[in-house]
Amino acid sequence: MTIDRKTVDHVAALARLGLTDDEKSKLATELSGILDHVEMLSKLNTDGVDPLYHILPLKNVFRDDEARPSDVRDDVLKHAPHARPPFFVVPNVLEE
Amino acid sequence: MTPSPETWTAESIGAAIRDGGLHASDVCESYLDRIRRLDPKLNAFVTVLESGARMQAESVDRDRKAGKPLHPLAGVPVALKDNLCARGVETTCSSKILRNFIPPYDATVIERLRAAGSVFPGKTNLDEFAMGSSTENSGLFPTRNPHDPGRVPGGSSGGSAASVAADFAPLALGSDTGGSIRQPASFCGLVGLKPTYGRVSRYGLIAFASSLDQIGPFARTAMDAALLMDAITGPDPRDSTCLPEPAPKFADGLREPFRPVRIGMPREYFAEGLAKPVAGAIDRLKDVLVSLGCSVVDVSLPHTPYAVPTYYLVATAEASSNLARYDGVRYGLRIDSADLVQQYFLTRARGFGAEVKRRIMLGTYALSSGYYDAYYLKAMKVRRLIYNDFMEAFRGVDLLLTPTAPTTAFKFGEKVSDPLQMYLSDIYTISANLAGLPAVSFPCGFENHLPIGAQMIGPALSELRMLRILHEYQKQTDWHARRPQNLS
Numbered sequence: 001m002t003i004d005r006k007t008v009d010h011v012a013a014l015a016r017l018g019l020t021d022d023e024k025s026k027l028a029t030e031l032s033g034i035l036d037h038v039e040m041l042s043k044l045n046t047d048g049v050d051p052l053y054h055i056l057p058l059k060n061v062f063r064d065d066e067a068r069p070s071d072v073r074d075d076v077l078k079h080a081p082h083a084r085p086p087f088f089v090v091p092n093v094l095e096e
Numbered sequence: 097m098t099p100s101p102e103t104w105t106a107e108s109i110g111a112a113i114r115d116g117g118l119h120a121s122d123v124c125e126s127y128l129d130r131i132r133r134l135d136p137k138l139n140a141f142v143t144v145l146e147s148g149a150r151m152q153a154e155s156v157d158r159d160r161k162a163g164k165p166l167h168p169l170a171g172v173p174v175a176l177k178d179n180l181c182a183r184g185v186e187t188t189c190s191s192k193i194l195r196n197f198i199p200p201y202d203a204t205v206i207e208r209l210r211a212a213g214s215v216f217p218g219k220t221n222l223d224e225f226a227m228g229s230s231t232e233n234s235g236l237f238p239t240r241n242p243h244d245p246g247r248v249p250g251g252s253s254g255g256s257a258a259s260v261a262a263d264f265a266p267l268a269l270g271s272d273t274g275g276s277i278r279q280p281a282s283f284c285g286l287v288g289l290k291p292t293y294g295r296v297s298r299y300g301l302i303a304f305a306s307s308l309d310q311i312g313p314f315a316r317t318a319m320d321a322a323l324l325m326d327a328i329t330g331p332d333p334r335d336s337t338c339l340p341e342p343a344p345k346f347a348d349g350l351r352e353p354f355r356p357v358r359i360g361m362p363r364e365y366f367a368e369g370l371a372k373p374v375a376g377a378i379d380r381l382k383d384v385l386v387s388l389g390c391s392v393v394d395v396s397l398p399h400t401p402y403a404v405p406t407y408y409l410v411a412t413a414e415a416s417s418n419l420a421r422y423d424g425v426r427y428g429l430r431i432d433s434a435d436l437v438q439q440y441f442l443t444r445a446r447g448f449g450a451e452v453k454r455r456i457m458l459g460t461y462a463l464s465s466g467y468y469d470a471y472y473l474k475a476m477k478v479r480r481l482i483y484n485d486f487m488e489a490f491r492g493v494d495l496l497l498t499p500t501a502p503t504t505a506f507k508f509g510e511k512v513s514d515p516l517q518m519y520l521s522d523i524y525t526i527s528a529n530l531a532g533l534p535a536v537s538f539p540c541g542f543e544n545h546l547p548i549g550a551q552m553i554g555p556a557l558s559e560l561r562m563l564r565i566l567h568e569y570q571k572q573t574d575w576h577a578r579r580p581q582n583l584s
Contacts, residue, residue, distance in 0.1 A: 003461070011461045016440040018442055018445025023453065033516060034515065040405055046474065046478060049481060051476030053307070055293045055531065055532025058336070060336065061340075080427060081430035090425055091434055
């Protein structure tokens with residue numbers, strides 16, 4: 001499986017990951033190499049095999065939906081890169 | 097007792113503090129002094145918590161004076177991997193993207209150790225976001241192996257392993273997604289246990305691959321590992337994957353009479369690529385187990401060759417999803433831009449290191465439209481086949497015995513340029529994560545000055561059985577007691 005530059009651009013956009021041109025060329029080569037190794041899985045017959053999503057027989061765990069104080073809001077905001085309590089501040093995403 | 101970390105165990109420190117032979121404050125100062133003198137050569141710690149540790153130790157001494165009952169780990173230092181959130185303490189995951197991140201809460205394991213009166217000397221280095229096998233991927237600095245500073249301590253929990261090997265603490269916590277406790281334990285000559293998936297709450301562990309991650313102990317002895325397991329296991333409603341059943345009493349269990357078990361050696365783990373000194377040490381270990389009355393037979397785990405590719409699809413897919421949260425909005429690094437989406441790109445470009453980017457890319461690709469069935473879904477099916485191999489093997493044996501890693505600790509730079517070679521160094525540890533099984537690495541010999549590790553893998557919830565055998569083995573041998581030469 002060969003990963004070309006166009007695919008690297010597409011995947012980086014999906015991941016919101018900024019990459020330099022150098023990083024992109026290197027990743028195209030490295031990912032192609034890793035996918036070559038992974039390719040061996042396709043030779044294994046898995047017809048009728050159920051995917052193993054969970055090791056445990058656990059289902060969803062529920063608790064009572066009770067309101068209780070968390071007392072962490074100010075602490076959380078204090079360490080935010082940019083906050084105007086009680087909000088996080090981000091660049092404007094809506095038209096004026 | 098004389099104040100000398102090089103002769104202490106967690107068990108002996110705890111007992112001496114309880115009976116008044118040692119003050120927790122003196123124990124704490126002895127370790128802090130060692131860290132001040134020797135850590136600049138090793139860089140095991142990202143953050144040393146001198147004043148916090150002192151306050152914890154003084155509080156234990158006050159409790160003793162007041163006649164309060166003390167926990168077996170009261171006053172016992174425990175080093176913490178820096179992907180475990182501790183309230184009010186910078187938690188970096190050894191990533192630039194989390195610099196200055198100060199969690200407003202404790203991980204469950206840390207909350208429980210605090211309640212027990214343990215002392216936290218510091219947060220230890222790791223490969224960034226626990227992605228790596230050497231600490232060379234740390235976004236901050238690499239950690240050196242106390243047995244040979246020219247070599248890696250293993251990873252990703254390399255700082256935790258180095259801290260115990262160098263006697264900066266008798267115990268440490270790590271996390272294990274594909275071998276990140278066991279491989280560094282092997283390279284540093286320690287006991288390192290990855291519990292059954294669900295045995296230990298992950299609340300407050302910074303997520304890497306959620307269907308694989310598990311927290312566990314580093315120690316020198318089976319008893320010390322059992323004491324730490326006693327303190328951290330048990331149900332936790334804040335982690336929905338944590339088992340609701342209470343855990344056994346591990347330390348008490350080690351005091352029960354020893355009963356020999358049936359041990360299987362999977363032939364796929366002794367094939368090409370295994371270094372001769374490692375194979376030889378496992379052979380001698382086998383003889384000791386036979387002398388203890390255990391039977392040893394060959395078994396087969398036929399899908400073993402598929403474990404590494406399966407792991408690198410499952411782990412990266414889950415990582416790409418888990419790491420989507422680092423966007424520069426709520427905590428950690430932010431590279432400002434007038435445009436929000438641009439801010440995501442810039443922050444993640446600057447904050448993540450090369451290996452993390454590589455895995456986010458691979459995982460995003462494996463989950464992306466058109467490739468999901470061929471990669472992620474396929475890997476999840478093969479994962480079932482790997483799991484079935486173990487279930488089949490455990491019909492005939494109680495435990496499996498394997499090497500932990502193909503070699504002893506490798507040199508800096510030896511594998512870092514080839515990601516695939518680095519991934520293949522996890523070949524013996526990855527399957528236990530894929531199958532959710534408990535596994536423990538422990539020292540069983542040396543190649544010159546470098547420790548050799550063996551691994552036991554057991555059925556789900558068999559940690560106590562494995563630790564009980566290890567305890568018996570450690571009565572017969574002294575590999576676990578060997579300290580690094582020339583560290584001073």
